[in-house]
Amino acid sequence: MAMLGNLGENLTKTMKKLVGMSVIDKKTIKEVVKEIQRALIQSDVNIALVLDLSKKIESRALEEEPPKGITPREYVITIIYEEMVNLLGGDAAGLDIDVKPYKILFLGLQGSGKTTTIGKLCRYLQKKGFNPAVVCTDTWRPAAYEQLRQLTEEMQVPLYGDPDNKDALDLAQKGLKEFKNRKVIIFDTAGRHKQEEDLIAEMDTLDDIIQPTESILVIDGTIGQQAGEQAKAFSQATDVGSIIITKLDGSAKGGGAMSAVAETGAPIKFVGTGERIDDFELFDPERFISRLLGMGDIQSLIEKAEDNIDEDMAEKTMKNMMSGKFTLVDMKNQFEMMNSMGPMQQVLSMIPGLGNKVSKEASKMTEDKIEGYKIIMSSMTQKEMENPKLIKQSRIKRIAMGSGVEEAEVRDLLKYYNNTKKTMKGIGKRGRFGNGSMNRMMGHFMK
Ligand SMILES: Nc1nc2c(ncn2[C@@H]2O[C@H](COP(=O)(O)OP(=O)(O)OP(=O)(O)O)[C@@H](O)[C@H]2O)c(=O)[nH]1
Numbered sequence: 001m002a003m004l005g006n007l008g009e010n011l012t013k014t015m016k017k018l019v020g021m022s023v024i025d026k027k028t029i030k031e032v033v034k035e036i037q038r039a040l041i042q043s044d045v046n047i048a049l050v051l052d053l054s055k056k057i058e059s060r061a062l063e064e065e066p067p068k069g070i071t072p073r074e075y076v077i078t079i080i081y082e083e084m085v086n087l088l089g090g091d092a093a094g095l096d097i098d099v100k101p102y103k104i105l106f107l108g109l110q111g112s113g114k115t116t117t118i119g120k121l122c123r124y125l126q127k128k129g130f131n132p133a134v135v136c137t138d139t140w141r142p143a144a145y146e147q148l149r150q151l152t153e154e155m156q157v158p159l160y161g162d163p164d165n166k167d168a169l170d171l172a173q174k175g176l177k178e179f180k181n182r183k184v185i186i187f188d189t190a191g192r193h194k195q196e197e198d199l200i201a202e203m204d205t206l207d208d209i210i211q212p213t214e215s216i217l218v219i220d221g222t223i224g225q226q227a228g229e230q231a232k233a234f235s236q237a238t239d240v241g242s243i244i245i246t247k248l249d250g251s252a253k254g255g256g257a258m259s260a261v262a263e264t265g266a267p268i269k270f271v272g273t274g275e276r277i278d279d280f281e282l283f284d285p286e287r288f289i290s291r292l293l294g295m296g297d298i299q300s301l302i303e304k305a306e307d308n309i310d311e312d313m314a315e316k317t318m319k320n321m322m323s324g325k326f327t328l329v330d331m332k333n334q335f336e337m338m339n340s341m342g343p344m345q346q347v348l349s350m351i352p353g354l355g356n357k358v359s360k361e362a363s364k365m366t367e368d369k370i371e372g373y374k375i376i377m378s379s380m381t382q383k384e385m386e387n388p389k390l391i392k393q394s395r396i397k398r399i400a401m402g403s404g405v406e407e408a409e410v411r412d413l414l415k416y417y418n419n420t421k422k423t424m425k426g427i428g429k430r431g432r433f434g435n436g437s438m439n440r441m442m443g444h445f446m447k
Pocket residue numbers: 108109110111112113114115116117141144190191192246247248249271272273274275279
């Protein structure tokens with residue numbers, strides 16, 4: 001992948017080396033981490049971020065036990081992947097077009113690739129079945145309207161603009177009226193030179209008139225970690241701000257731009273990867289990192305690892321349940337497992353012999369309720385989770401305050417916990433599930 005200059009190439013090389021190593025030990029792990037460090041620093045990723053990342057990779061790789069069925073080598077790859085994904089902010093954000101019209105205000109310094117990117121986003125939206133329209137409010141650069149006109153005409157995207165009108169606010173208002181029945185309206189604004197304040201000031205003015213659903217700042221990826229400053233100023237000025245980073249093709253500093261923006265917490269929604277209209281993609285850190293590491297099948301590896309972690313957890317939880325050592329920690333694990341398996345009642349009803357007792361109890365557990373319980377549990381201390389008997393009145397009060405619920409809801413959770421514990425213990429005593437058959441069954445359901 002010709003992306004981010006040599007970064008992809010260097011990382012892919014390192015991963016290949018890791019795959020080929022005959023032993024995975026402290027020395028080889030350190031070697032791999034060093035190479036990753038070097039590649040990231042070359043790509044202008046902030047030194048402190050790089051050191052933090054390499055420390056995490058190294059200590060996890062040296063300390064964590066690979067889950068069953070995963071080789072140490074595979075696990076090191078998984079760790080590198082996970083930590084790199086975290087560096088870029090985790091999940092893909094995308095556009096959630098849930099109101100009509102969905103008004104997008106585009107901002108960016110001159111030459112950032114703003115106009116080109118508007119064209120790319122239009123094409124992207126068309127492919128998704130939306131019919132976007134564009135309003136040109138750029139009154140500074142005479143060629144801007146013409147550039148947009150050519151771009152939109154090719155794609156048959158309606159454009160509103162008037163090169164003779166020098167009033168950006170008036171243009172915005174008229175454009176709004178013209179396209180009020182459209183699903184998506186994109187507003188192009190005048191690019192600015194260097195000052196970030198100017199950019200923000202312009203957004204403020206246009207913001208009042210347009211009241212955008214989302215403001216998007218276009219940042220040139222070749223400026224490296226400086227991109228962080230721009231993103232920060234922007235996200236402080238707006239609460240609906242997202243970022244598109246352009247020119248990641250061949251840019252030696254793109255890694256720095258991406259990690260610096262991610263660090264500010266502003267979501268990167270798309271990236272530009274070339275001059276052509278289709279050189280544009282939804283930014284998904286997981287996919288992006290898989291490609292950067294040159295590991296197409298990394299996702300299946302991750303799933304395998306997660307499956308096995310789940311299975312380990314299921315086994316432990318089940319054992320605790322049957323022996324009566326069922327704590328709130330186990331209950332929380334149980335909820336997590338339910339999430340990945342489907343509604344609780346359905347799952348439990350599939351287990352022969354579990355009887356109506358549990359099913360009836362479980363049927364009262366809606367997803368909302370489980371979510372609520374999870375929130376309450378996150379306000380408990382580890383000690384309380386491990387030893388729920390500790391939770392008396394004063395603690396109930398504190399937990400209710402901490403999680404923003406009524407005390408009655410905390411009591412309700414404790415009651416549910418006690419009932420489940422009793423039922424589970426009863427079943428365990430009757431010995432219906434000897435020889436780990438229950439564990440096997442749970443393991444089976446996890447898949
Ligand atoms: N290689 C590469 N070039 C890009 C990318 N996106 C935009 N460009 C180029 O960057 C240059 C500037 O793009 P424009 O879209 O004109 O920039 P702008 O931000 O709208 O500029 P103003 O209208 O002056 O504010 C053009 O030559 C584009 O072809 C990208 O993802 N990769």
